[in-house]
Amino acid sequence: MTTGRRIVLLDLFGVVARHQRPGALEKMAARCHVPADAFTTAYWTCRPPYDAGRYSAAAYWTDVLRGLSRPADADTVEELRLTDIDSWSRVDDRMVTYVRSLCERAETALLSNIPADHADAFLAAQPWLHDLEHIAFSGKIRAAKPDPAAFRHCVTALRAASADFLFVDDREENVRAAQAVGMNGHVFTGLEELAPVVDAWLRTG
Structure with missing residues (x-):
């Protein structure tokens, strides 16, 4: 009707x-000192609740970093957040x-x-x-x-x-x-x- x-x-x-700027995931992986494929997996695995408004940016990036066994300090989280936003701009x-x-x-x-x-x-x-x-x-x-x-x-x-x-x-x-x-x-x-x-x-x- x-x-x-x-x-x-x-x-x-x-x-x-x-779509996302080419090389962005590799850049963020290098910042975290982890392989690009491992970073990419963590990035997308944790993404759905962030996209759907059930995770804050801080919670999302903390999960990503912990999944990679990397420290989730505030400076790293903010740097990744801003790099991510720019990559989709x-x-x-x-x-x-x-x-x-x-x-x-x-x-x-x-x-x-x-x-x-x-x-x-x-x-x-x-x-x-x-x-x-x-x-x-x-x-x-x-x-x-x-x-x-x-x-x-x-x-x-x-x-x-x-x-x-x-x-x-x-x-x-x-x-x-x-x-x-x-x-x-x-x-x-x-x-x-x-x-x-x-x-x-x-x-x-």
Whole structure:
């Protein structure tokens, strides 16, 4: 069931923003004096509760460091936290331009898996985000994709029906999860193929 609205709900990393800066994990591993593969495993193993707002940055990095048998002193934790935020700070300028133009003709919102402190930094650095109808950061709403609760949050926040949304993400599992709660979905591979898909979908409204 749809209310007749057309809301484009975008993922952030891999769509509008770029994935983690190459070499970042290796840089953080070197700071901790551990092998890159061991650091990478600890980094991602501990990540889900941090993304979903159930861990603070300090708790996350303490777990990572303890898992590597490294001391979790405050200076190391803060250095890693800031390096991590910087590693996820890049945007795709062409996509930002597209999103800003899209806001002029459609309701546009964002749903991203991102820790709360990363989200604060991103909001401060990217003022165009405030032009969106709604911003749902996992660390703020305490639900991360592909958890259905993340998608339902957007439906409730925008007082819409699930079928009013076209969800765009570069990960197929997240698109399938959105479709499972009744949203329309599109797997992002680039702006050239996204723009006509969005145009066609908006015309059906």
